[in-house]
Amino acid sequence: MKGMTVIVKTIASWVKILIILFGIYIILFGHLTPGGGFAGGVILASSYVLVMLAYGREFVQKDLPLSLDSKLDCLGAFAFAMIAILGFVFGGTFFYNFLSKYGQQFKLISAGTIPLSNIAIGLKVGASLFLVIFILSTFRRDTSGSEKE
Amino acid sequence: MPYALCFLLFMIGLYCAVVKKNMVKIVIGITVMEYAVNLFLIMLGYRFGGVAPIMEKDTLESGMQQFLNTSVDPLPQALVLTAIVISLGSLALMISICIRTYEKYGTFDITEIRRLKG
Amino acid sequence: MVVFYILLVFIIIGAIIAVETKNLLSAIICIGAIGFGASLMFLFLRAPDIAITQIVVEVLGLIILIRATISRDLTFISGDKEFFGTVVSVVIIFMIFLFGIRVFDTVPEFGEPVFAQTSGAASQTYLSEGLEETGAANIVSSVILDFRAYDTLGEATVLFTSIIGATVILRKKSRKSLGDLDE
Numbered sequence: 339m340k341g342m343t344v345i346v347k348t349i350a351s352w353v354k355i356l357i358i359l360f361g362i363y364i365i366l367f368g369h370l371t372p373g374g375g376f377a378g379g380v381i382l383a384s385s386y387v388l389v390m391l392a393y394g395r396e397f398v399q400k401d402l403p404l405s406l407d408s409k410l411d412c413l414g415a416f417a418f419a420m421i422a423i424l425g426f427v428f429g430g431t432f433f434y435n436f437l438s439k440y441g442q443q444f445k446l447i448s449a450g451t452i453p454l455s456n457i458a459i460g461l462k463v464g465a466s467l468f469l470v471i472f473i474l475s476t477f478r479r480d481t482s483g484s485e486k487e
Numbered sequence: 488m489p490y491a492l493c494f495l496l497f498m499i500g501l502y503c504a505v506v507k508k509n510m511v512k513i514v515i516g517i518t519v520m521e522y523a524v525n526l527f528l529i530m531l532g533y534r535f536g537g538v539a540p541i542m543e544k545d546t547l548e549s550g551m552q553q554f555l556n557t558s559v560d561p562l563p564q565a566l567v568l569t570a571i572v573i574s575l576g577s578l579a580l581m582i583s584i585c586i587r588t589y590e591k592y593g594t595f596d597i598t599e600i601r602r603l604k605g
Numbered sequence: 606m607v608v609f610y611i612l613l614v615f616i617i618i619g620a621i622i623a624v625e626t627k628n629l630l631s632a633i634i635c636i637g638a639i640g641f642g643a644s645l646m647f648l649f650l651r652a653p654d655i656a657i658t659q660i661v662v663e664v665l666g667l668i669i670l671i672r673a674t675i676s677r678d679l680t681f682i683s684g685d686k687e688f689f690g691t692v693v694s695v696v697i698i699f700m701i702f703l704f705g706i707r708v709f710d711t712v713p714e715f716g717e718p719v720f721a722q723t724s725g726a727a728s729q730t731y732l733s734e735g736l737e738e739t740g741a742a743n744i745v746s747s748v749i750l751d752f753r754a755y756d757t758l759g760e761a762t763v764l765f766t767s768i769i770g771a772t773v774i775l776r777k778k779s780r781k782s783l784g785d786l787d788e
Contacts, residue, residue, distance in 0.1 A: 364657070369741040372541065372653035374749070376572050380661040387668065415765060422758065433754040435739055444544050449740035455750045455757075462761060463572065466768045467665060470579045474672050477586065477775045490709045492613045496620055498702050503624040506694050511674060512624075515632055518666070519620050522643050525659075529650050535716040539651045540744040542736055555732055558744075559651045560718050562728050565748040567655055569760040575662050576767035582673045583771040 341394035350392035357385035365460040369449045375456040379463030386468045395475060407469050414462030421451050421458065489530060497523035510585045510595045514578070521574045525567050532560030540564070608649055616642045629674045637667050654745050 341347065365378030390398045425434035437450035447453075500523060503516030537559040585595070592600055616639050623635035640663030647656040713719055720726035731748055741747040749757055 369743050369746050372539075372743065372745075373657060374568070374654060374743075374746050376568060377654070377658040377661060380572075380575075380658070380665060384661060384665060387665070411765075411768075415761060418758070418761060422754070433751070435751050443736065443740055444742055449747070450751075452739065452741050452746060452750050455754075456746075459757070459761065463764065466764055467575070470768050470771050471665070471668065471672075473772050473775050474579070474583065474586070474669065489609055489613060489715055490712065491706055492610075492617065494702065494705055494709075496613075496617055498698055499617070499620045499624060502695065502698050505698075506691055507624075509629070511629055511670075512632065514670075515623055515636060518636060519623065519639065522616075522639060525655075526643060526646065529647060529652055529655065530715065531712070532718050532720075533650050533716060534718055534721065537651050539653055540732065541653075542742045542744070551733075555729070558732055560720055560728050561731055561744045561748055562720075564652050564655055564745050565753060565756070567652075568658060568745070568749060569756055571655070571658050571662050573760060573763050573767075575666055576764045578666055579669055579771045580767045580774075582669055583774045586673055587774055 341397070342392050346392050350388055354385050354389055357388065358382060361385065361460075361464075365456050366453065367446070368456040369452045370444065370446075375459030376463055378456070379460035380467060382460065382464035383467035383471075387471055390472070390475070395472075398472070402468075404469070404472065407465055407472075411462060411465035411469065414458050414460075414465060417458040418455060418462065421454055425451065490527065493523055493527045493530065496526070508596055508598060510588065510597060513597075514581050514585065517581070518574070518578065521570070525570060528563045528567050528570075532563040534559050609646065612642055612646045612649070616646075630671075633667065633670050633674065636670065637663065640666070654743075 361378045361381035363378075364373035364381060365375060368374040368378065386398065386402065389401075422433045425436055426432050428434065428436040435450040435452070442448060497520055500516045500519030503519065504513050505516075507513060507516065534557065536557060538554070538557050540558045540561040542554065588600065589595060594600070619635045619639045619642065623632045623639070626632050626635070640659065644656045644659040644663065647653075647659060713722065720728040731744060731752060735744045735747045735752075736742065739747040739751045741751070
């Protein structure tokens with residue numbers, strides 16, 4: 339997949355930073371305003387899709403290789419499971435909210451394990467969706483129907 | 488009455504998924520069915536003149552009882568939030584099957600695939 | 606109340622066009638229009654979390670759908686359908702629709718939800734004790750990540766598995782273009 343013209347590339351490199359900032363805001367403030375981990379993760383994935391559409395596939399392959407992306411995905415899922423198991427260790431039941439008494443209400447640091455879970459879910463969803471769109475665009479028809487092994 | 492329109496949308500999606508021959512049209516029918524189900528679940532929890540289930544700083548002191556009387560149901564919203572993201576994952580899986588079948592057989596038609604065996 | 610009817614009629618007209626058109630690209634654009642109409646409807650039904658999620662998921666879904674059709678030569682559907690199978694399917698679907706309408710008499714009226722009429726409903730507990738027990742001001746976040754966190758764990762597993770499935774299916778032909786990835 340080739341890139342686009344110079345105007346599109348310049349604007350994409352500026353707008354990408356704003357989209358990543360917006361995605362991080364939606365993830366971090368998920369316990370105070372509408373949003374949460376899922377919507378923020380999809381926004382993070384779509385910022386990288388914008389760079390891939392504007393610059394071409396090879397540029398993104400150098401910038402964020404597939405092996406690093408798979409590791410980010412597994413790290414997000416592992417962090418979510420670790421938060422659940424830590425709740426079991428400290429509280430007695432699975433997913434117990436063991437930090438909920440620290441911090442004041444309606445501030446950023448409050449609600450215990452909920453912001454940490456939001457960050458883990460956002461990382462996982464963003465990495466997964468970018469991986470699948472990258473794989474879909476890499477797959478190309480080599481010859482006309484004969485299988486090459 | 489709005490429930491009946493939602494059910495009509497579900498039936499349109501079911502007709503498309505059953506009758507059509509093109510594989511991408513079948514995927515489009517399944518997507519329309521998912522939209523209809525999500526809309527129906529959120530419509531079940533609506534209250535006339537309601538507010539969104541998000542608390543602010545001054546509801547805790549003054550208006551807790553009023554918040555309880557006018558808020559909409561938060562439980563269907565939690566279920567639908569998960570369902571929307573799962574539908575994106577299953578759409579990616581269905582489209583990857585369609586692309587793979589097109590590379591192998593050269594067509595999107597499901598009746599042609601049954602004849603070209605072996 | 607009139608807004609709901611206008612948006613629902615818009616969505617149904619978009620769905621009929623998406624089903625009946627012969628050009629695949631027009632059908633995909635109609636799916637985009639249905640998604641935006643559904644997001645507006647979620648906003649008027651007082652669910653802002655769902656509206657944000659629906660719009661961004663809609664955009665990524667359109668990119669995935671267009672990837673499947675834009676570079677293939679076959680964007681027009683040809684051939685004739687079998688007449689008997691189509692008529693039987695339409696008749697059965699119409700009868701299911703007529704029987705299904707009768708079920709809506711048992712559901713409460715639109716505008717009076719179930720949890721306002723029963724006293725021991727779970728949503729009453731979530732609304733009244735959500736802030737003290739978890740400390741989160743967004744009640745929907747506290748429901749999906751503290752009261753019902755098992756559902757979120759199941760959803761993360763399903764997403765993980767479906768993405769792995771899509772990666773494995775599209776793997777064989779592109780081994781040469783992915784280079785030294787699987788060594």
